Amino acid sequence: MKQRIALDMDEVIADIQPKFIQLYEREFGKRLTKEDLYGKKVYYFEGARYIREFLFEKGFFRDLPVIADSQEVVQELIQHYDVFITTAAMEFRNCFEDKYDWMHEFFPFINWKNIVFCGDKSIIRADYMIDDHASNLRSFQGKGLLFTASHNVDETEFTRLNNWLEVRDFFRAERAKN
Amino acid sequence: MKQRIALDMDEVIADIQPKFIQLYEREFGKRLTKEDLYGKKVYYFEGARYIREFLFEKGFFRDLPVIADSQEVVQELIQHYDVFITTAAMEFRNCFEDKYDWMHEFFPFINWKNIVFCGDKSIIRADYMIDDHASNLRSFQGKGLLFTASHNVDETEFTRLNNWLEVRDFFRAERAKN
Numbered sequence: 001m002k003q004r005i006a007l008d009m010d011e012v013i014a015d016i017q018p019k020f021i022q023l024y025e026r027e028f029g030k031r032l033t034k035e036d037l038y039g040k041k042v043y044y045f046e047g048a049r050y051i052r053e054f055l056f057e058k059g060f061f062r063d064l065p066v067i068a069d070s071q072e073v074v075q076e077l078i079q080h081y082d083v084f085i086t087t088a089a090m091e092f093r094n095c096f097e098d099k100y101d102w103m104h105e106f107f108p109f110i111n112w113k114n115i116v117f118c119g120d121k122s123i124i125r126a127d128y129m130i131d132d133h134a135s136n137l138r139s140f141q142g143k144g145l146l147f148t149a150s151h152n153v154d155e156t157e158f159t160r161l162n163n164w165l166e167v168r169d170f171f172r173a174e175r176a177k178n
Numbered sequence: 179m180k181q182r183i184a185l186d187m188d189e190v191i192a193d194i195q196p197k198f199i200q201l202y203e204r205e206f207g208k209r210l211t212k213e214d215l216y217g218k219k220v221y222y223f224e225g226a227r228y229i230r231e232f233l234f235e236k237g238f239f240r241d242l243p244v245i246a247d248s249q250e251v252v253q254e255l256i257q258h259y260d261v262f263i264t265t266a267a268m269e270f271r272n273c274f275e276d277k278y279d280w281m282h283e284f285f286p287f288i289n290w291k292n293i294v295f296c297g298d299k300s301i302i303r304a305d306y307m308i309d310d311h312a313s314n315l316r317s318f319q320g321k322g323l324l325f326t327a328s329h330n331v332d333e334t335e336f337t338r339l340n341n342w343l344e345v346r347d348f349f350r351a352e353r354a355k356n
């Protein structure tokens with residue numbers, strides 16, 4: 001039986017940040033830089049909490065850019081692993097169809113059987129989890145892998161993967177061990 | 179930490195069968211009885227396979243009747259367990275909002291964090307799983323409990339619970355052991 005990888009969506013394969021940076025600029029007239037965002041999410045800035053509400057809008061998740069190299073590397077991974085997309089979607093009723101259609105468009109090689117919309121990710125059983133939230137990895141019983149996002153740059157608890165080429169190399173090294 | 183129960187939706191808390199019986203009667207002019215349906219689903223009958231396509235329609239899952247006593251017993255269970263609703267929704271793009279709204283209407287005491295839309299249920303980690311499909315229980319690592327539905331009456335592999343009062347009594351007995 002193949003080992004199983006649980007793969008997060010937002011900030012791992014789908015880039016949510018450009019849209020928030022754009023919204024912040026529209027609302028506050030300032031273009032946030034990479035440095036501004038170290039250790040933060042856009043809606044952590046003073047007065048900007050309400051920007052998070054855009055997550056509840058129809059369409060928000062439908063046109064997010066794909067994170068660089070994720071499509072190619074996931075295609076490599078599915079040769080060797082059962083890859084499940086496990087996304088914390090349940091807070092946002094309006095995101096379901098958008099996320100589903102986005103997956104269908106950009107990751108058509110992921111079967112619908114391997115997509116999971118959840119809330120609390122401690123319900124997930126897998127061998128590896130790739131996620132940008134350390135809290136999701138903390139409740140996970142397999143090997144947790146932290147995918148770098150602006151808000152998690154100070155986390156040191158988990159193996160960090162900075163981009164998809166590092167994901168590819170990590171799993172190539174794992175396979176070489178066996 | 180509380181033990182965790184993964185609870186299926188269709189044919190466990192949401193009754194999908196009356197709608198299929200109605201559809202069959204409309205299409206074939208015959209009212210199927212309980213006896214007709216032993217060991218079967220409605221769309222297993224000759225020529226009736228296409229009836230399954232109604233599952234893909236918007237609205238299909240929105241107005242299903244609640245299975246008797248499930249609301250009361252789930253309310254008792256959540257006092258003692260972390261109850262997750264784990265439903266194989268991913269085949270049906272149009273069911274997400276319906277299922278979400280149905281849960282909100284009939285099981286408002288289940289937090290959104292505890293709802294999971296999935297495909298292959300082998301991704302679920304829990305201590306107990308209550309499901310009407312033996313195949314879901316087979317890939318489960320905890321204790322599988324088969325909830326009786328017409329199509330599974332011949333299954334003998336798992337502990338069978340015929341109705342929600344039996345679910346209640348099963349878990350009361352489990353707790354009495356500890």
